[in-house]
Amino acid sequence: MRGIRQLAKHLDISIGTVSRALNGKPDVNEETRKRVLAAAEELGYVANQSGRSLRQGTTNVIGLMIESSKETVENSDNFFLGLTGGLQSVLARHKLDLVMLPCPSDEDPHEYVKRMVARRVVDAMILSATQRIDKRIDFLAKAKIPFIALGRSSSGGNYTWIDLDFEGVAACAVDRLVAKGHRRIAIAAPSNDVNLGYVFVEAYRRSLERHGIEYDPALVIRVKSSEQGGYQAGHELVRLEPRPTAIILIYELMAIGLYRRMVEAGVVPGRDLAVIGFREEPRARFLQPTLTCFRMSLRDLGVELAETLLATMPAYAEFYPKGARSTIWPLELVAGESDAFSLDA
Amino acid sequence: MRGIRQLAKHLDISIGTVSRALNGKPDVNEETRKRVLAAAEELGYVANQSGRSLRQGTTNVIGLMIESSKETVENSDNFFLGLTGGLQSVLARHKLDLVMLPCPSDEDPHEYVKRMVARRVVDAMILSATQRIDKRIDFLAKAKIPFIALGRSSSGGNYTWIDLDFEGVAACAVDRLVAKGHRRIAIAAPSNDVNLGYVFVEAYRRSLERHGIEYDPALVIRVKSSEQGGYQAGHELVRLEPRPTAIILIYELMAIGLYRRMVEAGVVPGRDLAVIGFREEPRARFLQPTLTCFRMSLRDLGVELAETLLATMPAYAEFYPKGARSTIWPLELVAGESDAFSLDA
DNA sequence: CTGAAAGCGCTTACAG
DNA sequence: CTGAAAGCGCTTACAG
Numbered sequence A, B: 001m002r003g004i005r006q007l008a009k010h011l012d013i014s015i016g017t018v019s020r021a022l023n024g025k026p027d028v029n030e031e032t033r034k035r036v037l038a039a040a041e042e043l044g045y046v047a048n049q050s051g052r053s054l055r056q057g058t059t060n061v062i063g064l065m066i067e068s069s070k071e072t073v074e075n076s077d078n079f080f081l082g083l084t085g086g087l088q089s090v091l092a093r094h095k096l097d098l099v100m101l102p103c104p105s106d107e108d109p110h111e112y113v114k115r116m117v118a119r120r121v122v123d124a125m126i127l128s129a130t131q132r133i134d135k136r137i138d139f140l141a142k143a144k145i146p147f148i149a150l151g152r153s154s155s156g157g158n159y160t161w162i163d164l165d166f167e168g169v170a171a172c173a174v175d176r177l178v179a180k181g182h183r184r185i186a187i188a189a190p191s192n193d194v195n196l197g198y199v200f201v202e203a204y205r206r207s208l209e210r211h212g213i214e215y216d217p218a219l220v221i222r223v224k225s226s227e228q229g230g231y232q233a234g235h236e237l238v239r240l241e242p243r244p245t246a247i248i249l250i251y252e253l254m255a256i257g258l259y260r261r262m263v264e265a266g267v268v269p270g271r272d273l274a275v276i277g278f279r280e281e282p283r284a285r286f287l288q289p290t291l292t293c294f295r296m297s298l299r300d301l302g303v304e305l306a307e308t309l310l311a312t313m314p315a316y317a318e319f320y321p322k323g324a325r326s327t328i329w330p331l332e333l334v335a336g337e338s339d340a341f342s343l344d345a
Numbered sequence C, D: 001c002t003g004a005a006a007g008c009g010c011t012t013a014c015a016g
Helices: A002-012 A015-022 A030-043 A049-058 A070-075 A079-094 A109-118 A134-144 A166-178 A194-210 A227-238 A252-267 A299-312 B005-010 B015-022 B030-043 B049-056 B070-075 B078-093 B111-119 B135-143 B164-177 B195-210 B227-239 B254-265 B299-313
Strands: A063-067 A099-104 A124-127 A147-150 A160-164 A185-191 A220-223 A246-249 A274-279 A292-295 A327-328 A333-334 B062-066 B095-103 B124-127 B149-150 B161-163 B185-190 B222-223 B244-249 B274-279 B292-295 B327-329 B333-336
Touching: A002 A015, A015 A030, A015 A049, A015 B161, A049 B049, A063 A079, A063 A109, A063 B070, A070 A109, A079 A099, A079 A299, A079 B095, A099 A109, A099 B124, A109 A124, A109 A134, A109 B049, A124 A134, A124 A246, A124 A299, A124 B005, A124 B095, A134 A292, A160 A166, A160 A194, A160 A299, A160 B062, A166 A185, A166 A194, A166 A246, A166 A274, A166 A292, A220 A227, A227 A252, A246 A252, A252 A274, A252 B070, A274 B222, B005 B015, B005 B030, B005 B227, B049 B244, B062 B111, B070 B195, B078 B095, B078 B135, B078 B299, B095 B111, B111 B124, B111 B274, B124 B299, B135 B149, B161 B185, B161 B195, B161 B299, B164 B185, B185 B195, B185 B227, B185 B254, B222 B227, B254 B274, B299 B327, B327 B333
Parallel strands: A063 A099, A063 A124, A124 A147, A147 A160, A160 A327, A185 A220, A185 A246, A246 A274, A274 A292, B062 B095, B062 B124, B124 B149, B149 B161, B161 B327, B185 B222, B185 B244, B244 B274, B274 B292
Antiparallel strands: A099 B095, A292 A333, B292 B333
């Protein structure tokens, strides 16, 4: 039998009481509860999730969807793994488990989400890598499945998201560079349809205009979000005429490839070219000269994601009175040597 | 209602027939099956997994367990994400889904596995980062839960595993270096209890002895499996007296840190020091001189892992007549410039 | 505070 | 080939 029935028989009480004791219901004699908990511990009993799910209509599992495209696999650092600690610390309060759902690269992400939701393997979803037009968002919103998106999108109307403060990063980077006398500032942006590319480049454009610098589309270098992309960006940079005196990178690993290409071209970052990287990255810590970039805590972001997601779920909303507000996640400047020179000098 | 009942009513047949049609049972009229499949497609019906699981006693989900320690998060490349493509291509044949189970760093991996198994969230497990003594393996073996370990261990008796060919890599690396005249060959090995460290160092020792070179424990440099660890290994290397003329690295990202430290020390890889890296890595592709290392296909390894795991499961064994054999996964040498010099020269 | 019973959505012997 | 019914392991109104 090996289920609640067996445990109940062992204790010589009804399965209903066992269930109530295990689930912390108030109407159970404390003495009884103790006996039940002790026996469960001793016999290694844990409720079968399928039984619970079927009865309650919930799985108590939250899914973090990950796209495992070749590009993600080869180049991403463990961004998502970095989030899990924070996510789990919140979910554990409610005995919710986190699973990562890798969408096969040959399956349409939209179909994948539909399948996972229809099968009821998770109660709620955390989406990432949002596209400008993202059918997953429309689907989840229409199906009334709780979800949160890590990233903005034009889709889905009034859904809940958290996104990095690309505007703040772009503005801060441009301000710094302009203050040092730079006027020709290039930017390396992702070549695919991921939404952050649009948001970032737009913020860059507005920041330039705020300083009375005309936006020049030729300075927007479209490359892959990878180390190789950074190398490619460097390659295109040195061919621009006149050459930009500064470059802003939108992806953390680009800096490594860019530096490499600069060495080849005899261009010294921090002297001949100002470089501002994006997110601080352990693997970029060795760069010489040290990279000016932006810092954030993946763990804290995970906490915020989980709390905001739970706030959208009726069963947990009461614990998160701040509600399901979409938020912009700030990053903090880490000044390095890579932009520490003035052009006038 | 929104379940098989509703779909059956819509089609005006019994739920049993609907179920049989959907599950590809042979005893269904082809005409009926077509109608059912069409209606399911149209109405977006997918069987609720909890109902199926409860009835069948299986979840149709396979879990890939990942330890999200700080070290893994900061330094691992997406090794696991690289496996998912191959894993899923096999699992999809049997309509099995893959989920990644990140073990919180503050939870004991052994407890985590117990909880996941007791809750019945997965039918089988893929373990990684096996320790020399690994309680998870003992537990799963005793509980008769199907599993496969990526990595050998002393635990669990006669379980099924796939492991990289550390012996082959070590022998190949030592042979190459000795052929070039090297006699003082250092090795950078992981400082924790992960099993591969033991296997690799042991193979290195035997390879040396095969060439009549005495094994010198001082040349085994214990560092973290990370870029920083590589830097640290370089640091210790230059202090060894007399300095080794070659070094073998056991972790892919070590090379980047090692090169960095060599530049600082004025030691030129490929001229003053022969370097052989471990697994070929996109991020190490830029190194100058190019790194001699070993290549493998993560996708193919994923396929092998999935097929071998399924061979251990009674329900799928018939499809995998090769059976559940433990295997050593070969790596192929990629000759670079980092060891392309002879000592006698 | 506890027990008996219903029922969540499926699949699968069993009858016909 | 199809239908009616049992039952997987739980939780939760409902009675007492």
